[in-house]
Amino acid sequence: MKLSAGTSTPTDPAAGVDAQPTTLPAAGASATIAARLDRLPTSRALWKIIALISLGGLFEYYDLFFTGYVAPGMARSGLFTPDSLGLFASLAGIKVAGFGTFVFSTFAGLWLGVVLFGQLADRYGRRPVFNGSLVWYACSTTIMAFQHTGEMVNIWRFIAGVGFGVQLVTIDAYISELTPLALRGRAFSLNQFVSFCSVPVVALLAWLLVPAAPLGLDGWRWVVLIGSAGAVLAWLLIRQVPESPRWLALHGRAEEANTITTDIERRIEAETGKALPAFHVEAPEEESTGQFREIFASRYGRRTVMLSVFNMAQVIGFYGFAAWVPTLLIARGINITHSLQYSFIIAIANPFGPLVGTYFADYLERKTQIILGLSVMGAAMLGFAHATSPVLLIALGVVFTLAANIMSYAYHSYQAELYPTRIRARAVGFVYSWSRFAAAFAGLAIGYFLNLGGALAVATFIAIAMVVGIAVIGVFGPSTKGIALERISH
Template sequence: MSKPAVATVGEHESAQEAHASLSMSKAAEIAARFDRLPPSRTIWTMVILISLGGVFEFYDLFFTGYVAPGMIASGLFKPESLGFFAALQPLAVAGFGTFVFATFAGLWIGTLVFGFVADRFGRRFVFTGSLLWYMVCTAIMAFQTSGFALDIWRLIAGIGIGVELVTIDTYISELIPSGERGRAYAVNQFITFSVVPFVAFLAYVLKGTQPFGLDYWRVVMLIGSVGAVIVWILRHKIPESPRWLARHGRIEEAERIVADIERRVIAEKGILLPAPRSASLEQQGKGSYKEIFGPQYRARTIILSIFNMAQVIGFYGFAAWVPTLLINRGIHVTASLGYAFIIAIANPFGPLLGVWFADKLERKTQICGSLITMGVVIAIFSQASAPWLLIVLGVLFTLAANIMSYAFHGYQAELYPTRIRARAIGFVYSWSRISAAFAGLAIGILLHGYGVPGVAGFIAVSMLVGVCMVLLGPSTRGRSLEAISR
């Protein structure tokens, strides 16, 4: 009686293996068809729509510093209003610092704990779902009347933002041909960083007013939430990742999406598409966190985790502290805010410059060149005193930081296979969230004890660590995701 049962189990396992093999083969074929597509409005429309989703995540991340004065003046961050968050006093983040703490705690949970959801449920579903999460939580947060409630809803909203940022990086890498991935990330970050000067200007114009009878900082929050509704409505124009669909056995859906994109590109360009190159098969795997630390990807995971801890010290360390650093270099407090705004305007122009060379230079070269530039510029900044020179150096640092940003976001998405891409990005990126939280404390201590030169030394050493880590990673320019993951 046992033999037929064994045979049945064996047949079932063989069928599963055959189905998995078919899915892998189809995913490779789809990838090859994607990679031969020429630059087109069809492809770039998808990049722009995905990037618009990221705009509101960046809006949310960067409005914190600009609404801080109004939120503090409202009295919501006094100990009696903070509940158990008042216990963070020993960490020197009591008061408004608890709001910043809640932001990074939410981002950390979103990237580390929930990064896997896009691998399990799909890129499009999680992209739109996390955007909806952000809209609802931010709208609720804007009407809270205690520091405790604000911090709780900020933490919950931060989880959605963390998931969204991971999903965007994953999504773009899988929808864009290999020859255009660099430019796609540059355009993505040009669009998302364009919101930084906008939110700075918005907070400046509304400061001290009460539109619709609400404190200005509540309106700034609500604008981001309401604007995100538009992107959520446009979500139906972005297809699910065919790579993800094929990898999960949904071959007909994947085929339909790729065929539709091919038809639109052919109609738009008026050309016949070249034959796909030979397809590279991804290795089989279960798609679990265990794979991130397996023999094949362990080194990449360690390299990117250390890199993320290092790069964020320069990126957010300078951006968050630039007004204070200017004051410490002898600039009057009022003038420092104006200079900081001029420097903030430079944010989107780093990725815009990158559009010209994003796919001409190896990703590692762009990252290392930017990190070295950041280290050198901050060293000169620490010794300069002329206002015009401090502004020029601040702009140069910001340009280099944002070139580095788009390049590394694309790079880390390229180093893992489709089955674990989102959870791997979430894990390595989560280290930047932790590092950013504690780097702020470290910079405050160094600035008090050693001045701007102490902060510059901290940032420069961190940039050197980042360079060393990236040099240990593989090259990716012009290679298919499947070939890189092998």
């Protein structure tokens, strides 16, 4: 059911921003706010908000990707001997040893953080959780950089993961709720473009710093500290990002939601010089705080299972290649110096996948983009396993990276679209947590297959995972292109 703009407010929004209501009726406030946001045109004001939110994601990606790039330097520092690992040495019983303990600590912390704190953004708002997790990241990783035993490095790595693991979950909810209907795909592609700009940066820093020890400090420590310093700068910039008006209205804070929405409308109208179009109110979302069990209810349970399986499958390819690319290159006969150099060249491609995606992000069905990305990833990985020429290895690595990052922005948008505002963060957190859980053990599996059958065994493992991801999305995934969030929820 749709209501006309005249029905939803006593004034006509087409007459200009001045005609927007200064107060909102309690009933249906969230639906009215959603309708006003969904009809907004593209503008610098909106893209600035999306870019600032994306700065938070930039440092989670920086952190995730430096895991693989600093591995050689951390190992050279003697951090992963049994004596240095302390209690983590006992993980050898489940085949977690050496650098694998660092990878395991990373994703175990991220998984627990999402499980424990994923619901905080639904309870307390997107903005405080977004800011708080960035501060947690900066503090924890700074402390980690000055540890001198593998045991303490892993403990602080785990603590960092628990704190900022909820960052991407919050960002997905934030962007989907602030972005107009017609721009959701491009908003997520911009978000991922900004986030993935961190990957070539961390690859370059690792290439330059890991083999050295500037000022007597191990190069890998510099890579970590640079990320922490950048996160502090980002935190200072993103404090101007407003709370999600959809979240505010749904939690009875209609006046605050109206103030933020009106401010965005006025900035856009001043920028474009045109009156905003009329809006149409969808059937309102149920105004409640939501419960965790709702993500398993009949309306959303199928989506929850589908996305959980998909996340476990996609992460095997996404992080299986990204976190292990220097090691995989060494397995193909490339020495450590050249492997870091080639890894940097491959890493340059990371931001360009989402950038290419801006041309079709809102014109091609989201699930189709995910399926195509997974297909190319599987094929490129199999080709990588057979290639011997450095040029071909780099080319296939670039193709894999472009496809993976197109798939990435598409599924981040997709999973946020499939749940209502009242449970969006906790639902996305739950399904996304399975990617963290799977990544912790996928690293062990990749190490096992690498020892068992080299790069070909790893490629086969990744290709099978991609087929699983394609199957669950293709068979069970609903369509979302061009549909309002509130209608998808119903």
